[in-house]
Amino acid sequence: MPLAVEKAREKMARLAPDMLRLGLAVGTWGNFSCRVPREDLMVITPSGVPYTTMKPRDMVVMRLDGEVVDGDLRPSTEWRLHAGIYRAREDVNAVVHTHSPVASGLAVARMPLPAILEDVVQIVGGEVPVAAYATAGTEELAANAAAVLRNVNGVLLANHGVVGVGQTLEDAFTVCQVIEKGAQVYVFARLVGEPSVLAAAEVDLLRRLYREGYGQPQRRWRE
Secondary structure, X not given: OOHHHHHHHHHHHHHOOXXXXXXXXXXXXXXXXXXXXXXXXXXXXXXXXXXXXXXXXXXXEEEOOOOEEEOOOOEOOOHHHHHHHHHHOOOOOEEEEEOOHHHHHHHHHOOOEXXXXXXXXXXXXXXXXXXXXXXXXOHHHHHHHHHHOOOOOEEEEOOOEEEEEEOOXXXXXXXXXXXXXXXXXXXXXXXXXXXXXXXXXXXXXXXXXXXXXXXXXXXXXXX
């Protein structure tokens, strides 16, 4: 296997416990993957294996059409979701799918997360939309998610959970964390008052400032 595959496997095994530590999933639910640069390949977590015991070799190497290239375990049943996003978004190199509780609550209510916080705007790209419902693991779910991920880096899956994307696995994890935090703030704000949504002009300004001035040059990526 190419060195890039082995590096991806090692990073994925190292970050796997974060799914539980960060409250993004329970049990073995959720999944994540990395695209292999310059190859029609992705490395994805296996189905039904505890995050705390995942080893680099457990990660499954697949083509985007579903052919398993390397690995002894079955891939996540959501591999179509990941492959569909990679096909739709050439700038994306990592996908994380979580079941965090409050964001999942919005997904069940089929309620988008509005642009209420600067990190939601700058990291995710603005309002977090809800993808139309489809059965888990299907091509329909993949298509529904990809359709609303065109201009943002995160989406709520109706009656299901969250998807975050990024140039790196760390970026995609951060998107999922920001969505969950934003969902918590939004629900709390609705309990104590009426949430104020940032105006479109302010959203555009925040995104521009983030692109042009946040962080170090080598770490900036797509809006």
